[in-house]
Amino acid sequence: MIQIRGLSKSFDGVPVLRGVDLDVPEGEVTCIIGRSGSGKSVLLRHVIGLVRPDAGRVVIDGAPLDELTYSELRRVRRRFGVLFQGGALFDSMSARENVEFPLRTFTDLTRDQVRQRADECLALVELPDAGAKKPAELSGGQQKRVALARAIAVEPKYILYDEPTSGLDPETSNTIDELIERLGATMGTTSVVVTHDMHSVLSIADRIAFVHDGTIPWTGTVADLHQATDPTLLAFVRANEYKIGTPSQTA
Amino acid sequence: METTPDIDPSLGARVRAGFAPLWRVPAGLLEGFGAYCLLLAGAFNLPRDLSPRLYARNLAEQMVQVGIDSIPIVSLATAFSGGVVVVQAIYQLENPLLPVTIVGTFAEQSILLELGTLVTAFVLCGRVGARIAAELGTMRVKEQIDALEAMGLNSRSYLVVPRVVAGVLMFPMLYVVAASVGMAVGGVVAELSGALTVQTFWEGARLFFRPYDVFFGLVKSLVFGFVITSIACYTGYRAEGGAEGVGQATTRAAVLGCVWVLFADYLCAAILL
Amino acid sequence: MTNEIKVALSVLLAAVVLFAGVRFLSGQPLFGGGYDVVAVFDDAQGLTSGAIVRLNGVRVGEVREVDLSPDARRVLVTMAINGDVEIPRGSTVQTSGISALGEVNVEISPPQGATAGRPLAGGDTLVAVSTPDLFDLISGESNSLTARADTALIGAVNTFTTLDRILTNSGGDIEGVLAQLRFLSQAATTLVTQERGRIDRTLASLEAAAANASSVSDRVGRDVLDLSTVVGNDVVATSGVVRGLAEANADSVTAAVNNLSSALRRADEQLAALTVLTADLGTITTDLDSTLNSPAGTLGLLLNDPSLYYNANAAAATLQQILQDLQADPSRYLKELDGVVRVF
Numbered sequence: 001m002i003q004i005r006g007l008s009k010s011f012d013g014v015p016v017l018r019g020v021d022l023d024v025p026e027g028e029v030t031c032i033i034g035r036s037g038s039g040k041s042v043l044l045r046h047v048i049g050l051v052r053p054d055a056g057r058v059v060i061d062g063a064p065l066d067e068l069t070y071s072e073l074r075r076v077r078r079r080f081g082v083l084f085q086g087g088a089l090f091d092s093m094s095a096r097e098n099v100e101f102p103l104r105t106f107t108d109l110t111r112d113q114v115r116q117r118a119d120e121c122l123a124l125v126e127l128p129d130a131g132a133k134k135p136a137e138l139s140g141g142q143q144k145r146v147a148l149a150r151a152i153a154v155e156p157k158y159i160l161y162d163e164p165t166s167g168l169d170p171e172t173s174n175t176i177d178e179l180i181e182r183l184g185a186t187m188g189t190t191s192v193v194v195t196h197d198m199h200s201v202l203s204i205a206d207r208i209a210f211v212h213d214g215t216i217p218w219t220g221t222v223a224d225l226h227q228a229t230d231p232t233l234l235a236f237v238r239a240n241e242y243k244i245g246t247p248s249q250t251a
Numbered sequence: 252m253e254t255t256p257d258i259d260p261s262l263g264a265r266v267r268a269g270f271a272p273l274w275r276v277p278a279g280l281l282e283g284f285g286a287y288c289l290l291l292a293g294a295f296n297l298p299r300d301l302s303p304r305l306y307a308r309n310l311a312e313q314m315v316q317v318g319i320d321s322i323p324i325v326s327l328a329t330a331f332s333g334g335v336v337v338v339q340a341i342y343q344l345e346n347p348l349l350p351v352t353i354v355g356t357f358a359e360q361s362i363l364l365e366l367g368t369l370v371t372a373f374v375l376c377g378r379v380g381a382r383i384a385a386e387l388g389t390m391r392v393k394e395q396i397d398a399l400e401a402m403g404l405n406s407r408s409y410l411v412v413p414r415v416v417a418g419v420l421m422f423p424m425l426y427v428v429a430a431s432v433g434m435a436v437g438g439v440v441a442e443l444s445g446a447l448t449v450q451t452f453w454e455g456a457r458l459f460f461r462p463y464d465v466f467f468g469l470v471k472s473l474v475f476g477f478v479i480t481s482i483a484c485y486t487g488y489r490a491e492g493g494a495e496g497v498g499q500a501t502t503r504a505a506v507l508g509c510v511w512v513l514f515a516d517y518l519c520a521a522i523l524l
Numbered sequence: 525m526t527n528e529i530k531v532a533l534s535v536l537l538a539a540v541v542l543f544a545g546v547r548f549l550s551g552q553p554l555f556g557g558g559y560d561v562v563a564v565f566d567d568a569q570g571l572t573s574g575a576i577v578r579l580n581g582v583r584v585g586e587v588r589e590v591d592l593s594p595d596a597r598r599v600l601v602t603m604a605i606n607g608d609v610e611i612p613r614g615s616t617v618q619t620s621g622i623s624a625l626g627e628v629n630v631e632i633s634p635p636q637g638a639t640a641g642r643p644l645a646g647g648d649t650l651v652a653v654s655t656p657d658l659f660d661l662i663s664g665e666s667n668s669l670t671a672r673a674d675t676a677l678i679g680a681v682n683t684f685t686t687l688d689r690i691l692t693n694s695g696g697d698i699e700g701v702l703a704q705l706r707f708l709s710q711a712a713t714t715l716v717t718q719e720r721g722r723i724d725r726t727l728a729s730l731e732a733a734a735a736n737a738s739s740v741s742d743r744v745g746r747d748v749l750d751l752s753t754v755v756g757n758d759v760v761a762t763s764g765v766v767r768g769l770a771e772a773n774a775d776s777v778t779a780a781v782n783n784l785s786s787a788l789r790r791a792d793e794q795l796a797a798l799t800v801l802t803a804d805l806g807t808i809t810t811d812l813d814s815t816l817n818s819p820a821g822t823l824g825l826l827l828n829d830p831s832l833y834y835n836a837n838a839a840a841a842t843l844q845q846i847l848q849d850l851q852a853d854p855s856r857y858l859k860e861l862d863g864v865v866r867v868f
Contacts (some may be wrong), residue, residue, distance in 0.1 A: 048401050070293075070405070078403035088398035091389065102402050105305060160401075311527035319534050358548070421531075424538040431541050460549040461574070465542070 001026055002158065002192070006056035007046055008214075009039075016042050018214040019056065024207075029184050029191040031201045034211035035236060040194040041085070043211065044160050047192065048080050049073050078106055081151030081159040085166070087143035089135040094132030095146045096122070121149035126175060134201045141168045148176065152183060159183065161193040165200050173197070177204050198237060210236065287485045294411035294484075308412035317379050317414070317480065318421025326432045328374045332366045333358070333433030334440040341446045351447040355455025355493050358437040363464045367430035369516060372475040375425070376508035380483040383414050384504030387487025388497035396488070411484045415477060422476030423469045430468060471519045478515050479508045550586075557587065558607040559646030563617045563630065567650070568599040570628045571619055577603045577630045578620075584609040587630060601652075603630060610643035617650045 002024035009017040016039045034040050045051045046058055049065045058065045059137040059246060060076050063218065068076065089098045099118040103109055122128050125145035135143055144164065151159055160177060161180065165173035165226045177200045184206075202222055208234045210218040218230045228234060297306075340357040369427040387410060399406040432458065483504040491501035497503050565571075568590055575587040585605040593600055605611065614635035621628045632650070644650070 047398070050400055052398055074405060076403075077401055078401075080401060082398065082400075082401040084394045084398055086393060086395040090395055090398075092386075105404065106403070145390040224403075310530055314531040315527045319530050322534070420535075424535055427538040427542045427545075431545055434545075457549050462546050462550060465546050469542075 001034075001061055002047060002190070003059040003126065004043070004047070004056070004180045005059070007043070007053050007058065008055040009042060009046070009051065009053050015044075015214055017053075018242070019043070020211075020214070020216055022209055022216055022219070024190060024192055026190045027184060027195060028206035029180060029204050030203045030207045030209060031205035032192065032211055033196060033201055033236065036196065039214050040196075040211050041162055044162055044194050047160060048077050048082065059152065063167045078154075079157040081154065081163055082155035083144070083148050083151045083159070083161045085162045087135070087140075087147035089147055089150070090145055091135055094131065095127070095133050095135065095138065098135070098146060099131075099150045100151050102150060104211045106154055117153060118149075121153045122146070124152070124179060125149045138244075142173050145176070148179070150188075155187060156189070158192065160188045161191065161195070163195055163197075164193060165195065165197050173200060174203075176200075180204050196236075213234075261512050285402075285523045286489065287481070290407060290411065290485055290488055291481060293405070294406075294415070294471075297408055297412065298377045299389055306413060309409070310416055313413040313417035314421050316382070317375075317417040317476075318424055321375060321421075321425055322428055323373055324378055325371050325429050328370050328380070329362075329367060329429035329433040330436040332370045332433070333362055333437040336361045336366060336433075337437040337440040337452075338444065341441070345446070350455075351451055352455030352458055353451040354441060354447055355438075355457075356454075357450070358441075358461050359434065359456035359460060360464070362433040362437065363430055363468050365516075367426055367433055368468050368475060369512070371422070371425050371429045371472065372434040372479065372512045372516075373509060375422070375475075376479055376505050376512065380479045380508040381420065381501045383480060383483035384487035384490070384500045385497055387484060388490030388496040388500035391432055391488060392493050392496055407471040407488075411481070411488070414484055418476035418480030422472040422479075426472035430465070467519070467523055470523060471516065474515050474519055475512050478511045480503055482508050482511060532744040557607055557611075560588065560603055561611065561644055561646070561648050561650060563595075563601045563603060563652050565599040565601055565619070568601065569619045571599075571601060571630065572628070575629045577632065579609065579615075579632045580634065581631075584611075601630065605644075611650075612643055615644070615650065616653045618653045663704050740820065791829060851858075 004020055004022040005018050006019040008015070015184050020039075022032075022043075032040050032043065036154075043052060046053055047060075049058070049068075053066070060079070063072075063076060065076070073186065076231065082214075089095070090101065096118055100114050100123050103114045103117055107114075118131070119128070120205075122131055125148050127142060127149070130142060130146060133217060135146070140147065144167075148161075148164070159180075159201060164176050164180070168176065176227060180191055181204050182191065184191055191204075193200075193204065205222055207219065207221055208225060209216050210230070212232045218228060218233050225233075225237065228237075336358050339355060339356045340361075344353050382470065387396070390410070396406045396410070399409060406519040438449045438452045441447050447455075486500040486503040488505065490496040571587060571590050573587050576583055577585040577587060585603055587601055588604045589600075589602040591600045591602070592598075611632060612634040615632050616635070617630060617632045619628055620631040697807055
């Protein structure tokens with residue numbers, strides 16, 4: 001259970017978040033949508049304590065992050081897998097080593113078990129043969145998928161996705177969306193997806209939080225979205241649909 | 252009778268604002284120094300929940316990159332400086348009143364005490380310092396450091412400790428390389444110059460040799476190893492703003508490294524000599 | 525090759541180079557450890573560990589440790605000697621250099637002549653020759669000076685005692701002898717006057733020596749003073765008798781004796797002349813004595829016996845000649861001084 005209460009943050013005097021409240025229920029996929037620069041990514045970084053808020057707090061499973069010591073905070077972070085926007089693969093390691101890294105570091109698995117698990121994860125992201133390549137030899141989309149494999153390798157309780165489908169072809173996007181759904185369904189993983197891709201939101205989201213101007217003016221389910229009256233939300237959704245050029249899917 | 256002095260309430264703020272440009276530079280320096288200290292303190296506060304194997308593996312890799320991969324460039328630089336010292340000594344000390352052994356003495360003292368450490372340090376400011384800063388700077392701007400943190404790793408320990416420890420451990424090794432190459436080339440240059448034989452050169456080198464000189468050189472190289480690698484880690488860690496930020500971090504690592512190496516050189520001389 | 529192996533190899537190699545380089549530059553053999561030899565010094569003279577040990581001027585090792593012996597009377601200097609160096613048995617060891625000038629090192633000198641037995645091995649002890657420093661040199665000089673002064677003064681005392689006895693015994697009838705004695709005294713006075721400069725210099729150096737080595741100078745001062753007092757008393761006694769016997773000559777004799785007395789106080793080189801003088805005086809007194817003690821030994825016979833006059837006269841002439849020689853070339857007599865001194 002992730003609870004965000006009254007979160008505010010300014011960078012160099014410019015407010016980015018101004019009092020955000022959000023609950024992320026367990027085992028569901030929560031999508032955080034909003035325009036670029038609305039503070040979605042900053043919100044996500046607050047969730048794992050990478051950014052210290054000016055006001056408000058984040059509570060993970062009952063533990064308020066601001067009251068934890070650094071080593072306690074690190075222990076909380078190990079319940080998370082994070083897929084960064086650019087993948088953030090370690091350049092010095094091969095794709096396989098990247099996936100194996102958290103396994104080697106945080107689990108007691110034997111070398112064979114680590115290799116087996118890495119193979120599974122690479123197969124899940126449909127890159128079974130990319131293991132030997134360095135990140136620089138992979139395309140942007142491949143990097144992102146390897147990064148996803150790395151994020152899920154230790155089977156974390158929470159997975160945070162920062163723009164998982166941006167810059168990907170529609171087919172790969174669908175693969176990733178399916179993966180996100182499957183993880184939630186099979187392992188009870190709680191997912192937080194920051195995205196502005198309404199197409200994937202409609203296919204995976206259990207809950208939607210709309211970030212606008214540093215606050216969350218609207219939350220609801222996909223079904224709620226059709227009854228929404230918030231003008232900024234509607235503008236965002238319509239713009240997105242128009243850009244994608246396909247009508248929104250209804251479940 | 253009693254008059255309240257008519258003070259503009261914004262005066263204090265205006266005065267502060269007026270002095271702000273003066274304060275900004277020292278404040279920035281202080282802030283940077285504090286951040287440097289915090290980075291090191293955070294880094295060497297080793298988490299007990301991580302396997303030493305992780306560090307050992309990284310340390311070995313960094314020791315190869317910092318130490319062994321630097322041997323060729325250090326040898327090259329000190330070979331030339333050793334030769335230059337001898338040529339200059341022959342030129343400057345050409346005096347019928349001075350024994351020719353003084354060339355060896357001069358070379359021994361210059362190379363073991365100063366050149367072996369300082370030339371090595373400057374070369375490594377460029378080679379090791381810049382590489383570390385670029386590497387960490389890239390990791391910073393590509394969110395790889397955030398990724399490490401997000402996994403629950405102490406990224407400062409994970410990244411800084413192996414590099415600094417590798418510097419502290421490998422710089423003395425490089426000093427030995429530098430001193431022996433410098434002296435050997437010095438002897439060859441002495442022989443080739445015709446002013447003295449290589450035997451005379453070594454005789455002069457042994458004349459006033461004190462093992463303490465070597466100890467001093469080793470301690471200095473150790474200090475320089477720490478200074479260069481820790482400063483590079485600091486500038487790399489603070490990089491921001493993409494490729495440009497990485498470039499700035501790299502430049503700062505090399506420049507700050509050189510300046511602080513000189514300062515540390517003075518401190519070592521003042522304390523140890 | 526794994527990273528670990530690369531690192532290990534390079535570090536080990538550097539350690540070997542470091543070790544070999546330091547030993548090479550220190551002038552030590554690359555292999556073979558060497559051994560320790562202990563030298564016992566009275567005074568380390570500022571020796572410190574790391575100081576160079578030389579054998580015949582060649583560097584053979586260094587001082588490892590400088591310790592006081594448990595009773596703090598001696599200094600134990602442990603020297604690390606290179607393995608391939610053999611120090612001959614019976615070698616002497618001393619410090620060289622002055623600590624005020626910076627470098628104090630150890631110098632080992634092999635014994636004169638053929639080697640005596642096996643060379644030194646580890647753990648052997650050498651007893652150091654204490655290097656005389658400035659103070660020691662001065663004290664040594666003063667001691668020999670004192671000895672010489674003692675001998676000369678004792679001789680003079682004997683002579684004057686004998687003379688006194690003879691004069692006392694022979695009554696008031698030896699004016700001729702006194703005349704000679706007066707002449708002798710005058711000659712002695714002249715000698716002393718002429719040699720004043722030298723006496724002063726000697727005195728000055730003696731004073732300097734005495735000032736530098738207080739204990740020694742105390743002794744020297746005391747001895748000289750004591751003896752001089754004895755001699756002076758004797759001389760005064762003698763001169764009192766002489767004055768009583770020969771009023772006419774009293775003043776000049778007294779003056780001469782006073783001069784002699786002051787000369788005695790001043791010692792050194794003039795002691796040689798004095799010794800010669802007293803030797804001749806001794807001859808005279810012996811003559812007088814033998815004459816007085818002869819079978820025909822009455823005073824009247826003595827006075828009537830012309831041979832006494834001739835003997836005394838001859839002795840005086842000899843003495844005069846000696847004094848003239850001495851004035852011309854004092855150094856010749858200085859060489860004979862030792863022999864003369866032993867007579868007394």
